[in-house]
Amino acid sequence: MYKLIDGKVISKQIKDELKEKVAGLKAEGVEICLAVIQVGNDPASSVYVGNKKKACEYIGIGSLSYELPEETTEEELLALIEKLNSDDKVNGILVQLPLPKHIDEDKVIKTISPKKDVDGFHPMSVGALSIGQPGFVSCTPAGVIQLIKRSGIEIEGKECVVLGRSNIVGKPMSMLLLRENGTVTVCHSRTKNLKEVCRRADILVVAIGKPEMIDASYIKEGATVIDVGIHRDENNKLCGDVDFESAKEVAGAITPVPGGVGPMTIAMLMSNCVESININ
Numbered sequence: 001m002y003k004l005i006d007g008k009v010i011s012k013q014i015k016d017e018l019k020e021k022v023a024g025l026k027a028e029g030v031e032i033c034l035a036v037i038q039v040g041n042d043p044a045s046s047v048y049v050g051n052k053k054k055a056c057e058y059i060g061i062g063s064l065s066y067e068l069p070e071e072t073t074e075e076e077l078l079a080l081i082e083k084l085n086s087d088d089k090v091n092g093i094l095v096q097l098p099l100p101k102h103i104d105e106d107k108v109i110k111t112i113s114p115k116k117d118v119d120g121f122h123p124m125s126v127g128a129l130s131i132g133q134p135g136f137v138s139c140t141p142a143g144v145i146q147l148i149k150r151s152g153i154e155i156e157g158k159e160c161v162v163l164g165r166s167n168i169v170g171k172p173m174s175m176l177l178l179r180e181n182g183t184v185t186v187c188h189s190r191t192k193n194l195k196e197v198c199r200r201a202d203i204l205v206v207a208i209g210k211p212e213m214i215d216a217s218y219i220k221e222g223a224t225v226i227d228v229g230i231h232r233d234e235n236n237k238l239c240g241d242v243d244f245e246s247a248k249e250v251a252g253a254i255t256p257v258p259g260g261v262g263p264m265t266i267a268m269l270m271s272n273c274v275e276s277i278n279i280n
């Protein structure tokens, strides 16, 4: 019998803890504010941005939202970021990705002050994580660590396999598992014997970006399986990178999609916003 790792329940716990902290800070006269920038009106992005604003409201964090037209130039976006960088009332800046093709994402990410980089995407934040110095940690991998720990699953000494090597998930995920004293293997689309490598894992984190690719045959009996993927099929139904129905037959603990990692990403964004007061 598998244990369902419920991201809705755990993210609610975290948000409630943050809400209390924020109320305490308010009583001392400290206000927190997140600026959210969206360029264009991709419907999926609008849903995420809306969820972030709702979470801010719930916790008591102020939010400024900038909905810029698709034709916004890179210069205009960078100028807005510079303005928010030097605005003392703004603690965190989030630029929703992906951006329209005419805007250089790397340039945008580098322009956000590392002190306000609540997404943890700035090279300074990534570098700090890799050498164990304080800085913002990318929200999705941070959320995965919370899911594992708050489910009472130990990471130290475990075989951890991360499937995927993106800058936003796979790479920071491997650094975080290492920080927790896991033994970490990162694999990807060119890995030989992928199935065998995955089957070594006590903890398997899947962020490969292929709908329902990982079935029971990739999973060791009793392993913890965390599914970072999120896809929408032709009937608008959400699914992950893991074939849940198959995987649950062998996994010891597993996250669903939706209701797994997704809600944690937003909870950890809120956590980074609260953390930002120690950095400013």
Ligand SMILES: Nc1nc(=O)c2c([nH]1)NC[C@@H]1CN(c3ccc(C(=O)N[C@@H](CCC(=O)O)C(=O)O)cc3)C=[N+]21
Pocket: 047, 048, 051, 094, 095, 096, 097, 098, 119, 139, 230, 257, 258, 259, 260, 261, 262, 263, 265, 266
């Ligand atoms: N600068 C930036 N930072 C991000 O953190 C960022 C981004 N850009 N661009 C897009 C991705 C995606 N992302 C998600 C957040 C919440 C859910 C989430 O709450 N998912 C729900 C389902 C939501 C639904 O119904 O669509 C769930 O899995 O249960 C999913 C995905 C943050 N991202």
